[in-house]
Amino acid sequence: GNSVTQMEGPVTLSEEAFLTINCTYTATGYPSLFWYVQYPGEGLQLLLKATKADDKGSNKGFEATYRKETTSFHLEKGSVQVSDSAVYFCALSLNQAGTALIFGKGTTLSVSS
Amino acid sequence: DTGVSQNPRHKITKRGQNVTFRCDPISEHNRLYWYRQTLGQGPEFLTYFQNEAQLEKSRLLSDRFSAERPKGSFSTLEIQRTEQGDSAMYLCASSFLQGSNTEAFFGQGTRLTVV
Numbered sequence: 001g002n003s004v005t006q007m008e009g010p011v012t013l014s015e016e017a018f019l020t021i022n023c024t025y026t027a028t029g030y031p032s033l034f035w036y037v038q039y040p041g042e043g044l045q046l047l048l049k050a051t052k053a054d055d056k057g058s059n060k061g062f063e064a065t066y067r068k069e070t071t072s073f074h075l076e077k078g079s080v081q082v083s084d085s086a087v088y089f090c091a092l093s094l095n096q097a098g099t100a101l102i103f104g105k106g107t108t109l110s111v112s113s
Numbered sequence: 114d115t116g117v118s119q120n121p122r123h124k125i126t127k128r129g130q131n132v133t134f135r136c137d138p139i140s141e142h143n144r145l146y147w148y149r150q151t152l153g154q155g156p157e158f159l160t161y162f163q164n165e166a167q168l169e170k171s172r173l174l175s176d177r178f179s180a181e182r183p184k185g186s187f188s189t190l191e192i193q194r195t196e197q198g199d200s201a202m203y204l205c206a207s208s209f210l211q212g213s214n215t216e217a218f219f220g221q222g223t224r225l226t227v228v
Contacts (some may be wrong), residue, residue, distance in 0.1 A: 004155075036219075043117075044156070044204070044219040089155050100146050100169070101206075101217060103155030 002027045006090050006104035013080055013111050021075040021107045023064075023090035031092040033057075033066050033073040034101065038087045047075075047088070080111045115139060117220035119205050125226045126195055133191045134223045138207030145188050146217060147180055148204040149173065156204055162188060163210065195227045 007022040025031065035047040035057070048057030053068035062077045073090060090104040118137040126132050138145050144163050148156035159178070160170045164185035174180075177195075182188040192199055202224050206217040 034216075043221040044206075046216060046218070049216065091155070100148075100158040100161055101156070102158070105153065105155050 002031070002092065002094065002102050004090050004092055004102055004104035006088075006107050008105075008107070010108040010110055013109070015082055015111055015113050016079045017111075019075070019077040019080045019084075019109065021088055021090075021109070023073045023075065023104060025071050025073065025090075025092050027071075027092055027094060029094050031094050033064070034091045034093065035062070035064055035073070035075050036089040036091060036103075038089065038106075040086070044089065080109070082111045082113050085109055085111045117205055117207050117218055119203075119220035119223050121223055122221065123224050123226075125228060128197060128227055129194055131191060131193045132195060132225060133189050134203055134205075134225075136188045136190070136205030136207075136220060138187070138205070139209075139218055140186075142207035142209045142218075143185070144208045144210050144217075145182055146206040146208075147188070147190050148206065150202040150204055150222070151200075159190075192225075195225075197227045200225055200227045 003026045005024050032051045034049045036044045037047045038044050048059040050057040050066035056065045064073050064075045087106045087108050089106045091101045120135045146161040147159040150156040159174050160180050162182040177193045180190045202222040204222045206219045208217040
């Protein structure tokens with residue numbers, strides 16, 4: 001079946017540290033891949049996406065590259081800030097009519113100053 | 114604010130009671146999704162509509178759950194004879210289907226507690 005696996009958290013970093021959150025997927029067909037972020041007390045927000053192999057999604061200093069050969073979409077940021085503290089969800093959507101997002105379990109990031 | 118709106122934000126109910134949640138999507142979006150999220154888990158798909166037609170239902174959506182989108186605008190999710198296991202955050206999302214674009218925008222959710 002289709003699924004997303006994320007590294008378990010929590011991830012605790014100091015400000016300006018490098019961040020990697022691993023995400024791998026299993027899918028039939030050719031999915032689009034997403035990272036969503038949930039800040040405390042807020043709804044899920046799309047952070048970035050990639051729709052085909054080798055695409056790189058980027059936003060707010062975060063990046064993730066769609067790697068078909070390793071079925072991965074790892075999230076990276078070179079220098080995290082306290083304001084990046086949130087829960088990050090990797091997700092996929094099959095590029096077919098009528099398919100919804102399939103999410104990983106989420107990874108909590110806590111950044112301290 | 115023209116984002117996805119969900120009401121109520123919180124609902125506490127006694128086991129066995131019925132509850133209904135409402136979702137108002139972004140106005141031009143033709144797709145509307147319901148998800149359920151329990152503590153420590155990612156959102157799980159429940160059902161989705163394209164305009165007023167309910168096109169897919171997850172196996173998670175038991176017979177006690179029903180969703181409607183009567184005019185292709187707002188949607189309601191009803192849970193009958195609630196059980197403690199129904200306690201969760203219920204999320205609504207909407208999107209505009211264009212080609213393969215499936216970017217969804219989420220509401221803040223309705224947190225249900227069944228006591």
